[in-house]
Amino acid sequence: MCATYIRCGAERHLGRESMGVLKHAQLHACREELLARYAGAVQTVYLDPPFNTGKRFDMKVRIGEKGYRTGAPTMSLPAYDDRWESREAYLSMMRDTLLLARDLMKKEGTIFVHIDCRMHAHIRLLMDEIFGESNFLNEIIWSYQSGGRARTYFPRKHDVILFYAKSRSYYFSLKSVPIARGEARSNHMKRSVDEDGRVYRSIISGGKEYRYYDDEPVYPGDVWDDVSHLQQKDPQRTGYDTQKPVKLLERIISCSTQEGDLVCDLFCGSGTTAVAAAKLGRRFLCVDQSPLAIAVSGKRLSQTGGGKPMDVCYDVEAECGEDDCFVEAEVFPAITSYTVHLAGFDCVAAREAGVKGLDAVDQWSAGFVQGDMYRSCVESVRTAGTPALAQTMEMPVCAGEPCIMIVDIWGNRRFYLPKRRY
Ligand SMILES: C[S@@+](CC[C@H](N)C(=O)[O-])C[C@H]1O[C@@H](n2cnc3c(N)ncnc32)[C@H](O)[C@@H]1O
DSSP: OBOEEEOOSEEEETTSOOOEEEEESOHHHHHHHHHHHHTTOEEEEEEOOOOOOSEEEEEEEOOHHHHHHHOOOOEEEEEEEEOOSOHHHHHHHHHHHHHHHHHHEEEEEEEEEEEOTTTHHHHHHHHHHHHOGGGEEEEEEEEOSOSOOOSSSOOOOEEEEEEEESSTTOOOOGGGOOBOOOHHHHTTSEEEEOTTSOEEEEEEETTEEEEEETTSOBOOOSEEOSSOOOOTTOTTOOSBTTOOOHHHHHHHHHHHOOTTOEEEESSOTTTHHHHHHHHTTOEEEEEESOHHHHHHHHHHHHTOOTTSOOOEEEEEOSOOOSTTEEEEEEEEEOSSEEEEEEEEEEEHHHHHHTOOGGGGEEEEEEEEEETTEEEEEEEEEOOSSOOSOOSEEEEEOOSSEEEEEEEETTOOEEEEEOEEOO
């Protein structure tokens, strides 16, 4: 019953238009390929790079049906390493990334670089050099309540998002990002009702009355204090350290792109940019070197469809060993369909961690392989709503060889030809 391991270079979802690409790769290794395919095509880049914190970051994962039912993370797995030999090594990586981002952008494109107080001044100078001082647009302060309680200096409660254009003919629409008028902000103004019954606040300055109607939209300035950091129990939380809120990315994408435009995130982490882009009908190109990042991004996207033709393709570049894994799967062909059964899974890492059988599988799908392209037809993904994996799935007959894809709890994706049963 043991299935045969095969290599696949990419994964597509059958019968739906692709909305974007999740690419599992180190940036320096895929630079030329990205430029060959996307130079001059990207409308907006969002970068949330490592901040040179000197720390390692984890992802808290849930394991098996029980883990999902209780909701408690069961294991912490390494997601990415933010320790650098020197500040110069960090800045050299950032310089290469910013140059790549610039070359991927359209003439009308813009870039948002999310950073904190540690490297902000250095990155600002780097961006002045690469994009030109005259293309600087904003230094957005994202202010939040969460974070540490320092006693020897003021608690640090904001990140900086540097906003630059590629040229003076950039696209930007403030009208696309209205926000609710905050009570607190207008408390100091006199509240009145006009002759049509509309409520307004007013202030007199220089002998002139300024009216602000409650039913008129207001727009954000360069200090964003209306988007909170993800709280501990926020349902958006994936367990991936440093995950950003979707609302933040929705604002960035809405003001800088139009439907169908291409949004790029070269450090995509848990896939927040891809999720926001898909929700807003934008295409996305998202890269990350961590298998966990790509796995969790794919999983979030599979739950974000909302009826839109939303799809992902992966260029899987990480080696996940052939011999360290054992899969039991079989396929039963009928006239118009195939029944695929996943009976067992085991791998060296699972054994070492004491995780048994299918508990080490977080997602699997069944489909067909042609050349090195895997086309997924049906999938089963563990979520809080569906903690148990389907062990048997039906799929229509399509061109190619029946194949299954397994994503384990470490984010490794592997492809297998199940045993045929006639
Ligand atoms: C701060 S996190 C991004 C978090 C993301 N914005 C989110 O909402 O989840 C930075 C990401 O950059 C990735 N990364 C760091 N260096 C990289 C490189 N050279 N190539 C590709 N990805 C890299 C890390 O794996 C990590 O997932």
